[in-house]
Amino acid sequence: MTNLLGRMLELRWVVLPPIVGVAMMAMIIGALVAAPREIIEGEVQRLMYIHVPSAIATYMAFFITFVASIMVLWKRDMRWDPIARGSAQVGVLFCGLVLLTGAIWGKPIWGVFWTWDARLTTTLILFLIYTAYLLARAVSDSMDEQAARYAAVIGVIGFLDVPLIQMSVRWWRTLHPQPIIFTSKPALPDEMLIVLLLGFAGILSLVLWLISLSAETERMHQRLAGLRAGVDRREGA
């Protein structure tokens, strides 16, 4: 069972890159060429095909960090630490992308780059929490198991803080466009919906691939530090 799972995980290096390539190309062509021009918002609306999937991808990445952090604390297994760090890195990257595309869209549509709307504020706070997580992990030794556990504590608290953040900022007026595709009857025209779904496929597979890459990098980094420490010890002896 574990063996089968391991072999399936190995396949990610073979399977993910072509999927990412094709889906991203399809999304770009779809968003720029195929999708119709929005009547009221104009060309800037095309940002939605990146913005919405990136937001979902951010939550997915932070959820992976949360689960991996729990495993670090619970199973005391350092193999989960690179996964937690890797997906936090990718999550912060896409969270920044969400904030950036939102600001570019907000200027022509709302008249301002930024507003203290509940959803925007929550996203910003998430960005700050996970930046702090990365900072805490970056200033400590990557081999240090105790530091990994402390960072995992932040990974857990940060995710569990989300409902409270949402509860506290929802009291403010909400400007953000309400979700229109997760309702039972999508209000989006078919062509746009197809491009958006392509966007989801592209961004989510890209995020999975990036998380795999950065977790693998972190893992190798950890191994290298371990080998170095071993060499130092041998030379010292």
Place this chain on the structure above:
Amino acid sequence: MRLAWVVMEKDLRLAWRHRTGWLSALAFAAISVLIYSFAFDLAARDVRPLLPGVLWTTFLFAGVFAAGTSFQHEADEGTFDAVLMSPVAPTAVFLGKAASNLIALLVVECSVLLLATILFDTTLVTPELLAIVLIGTIGYVSLTTLLSIMGSRVRSRAALLPVLSMPLLIPLLIGAVRATGAALGIEAGTAPWMMLLSVFALWSTLISALLFPIAVER
């Protein structure tokens, strides 16, 4: 519970003997209230709309500042392992630490309230306001105490602790500022904000008491 009491007593006694840490937190809080008065020119206008924000930013920064030192003694002397090896449950160690931090912070905060009462001629020492300060402080002291153990492991802890804890404490800050505003009669209805504060205090205490033993276990 009795063991937590012992830890708390020990920490309070240490805090009393090494007064510099707590006195600097108190001085820091007093200075920041004065700085706010100059920065926002609080002498010349109605201060009440600004007061909740001034008070709570002061409390939070002073709290984070003070919590940063709560494991410093153990880290410097290398006695943290000894504390963990003693026949005391880690949860009790944590609760004792958090309680001693709480008491010391409440002293600092009450002094700030007195100072602000004198400076701004607004009655701030009311039962309602004291309840808000108590619940709010319980809410943040457990989280900052938990996070301050990270300080015993990493370099540059002085900058790290505020960066780590402030984003997590934003719900508490919003709730506390609004509840204080309502208590001062700026806006109506403390109830929802008091609920938010209480939920946050409960959440942070529970989660910190749960995670602390797992995090420090060797």
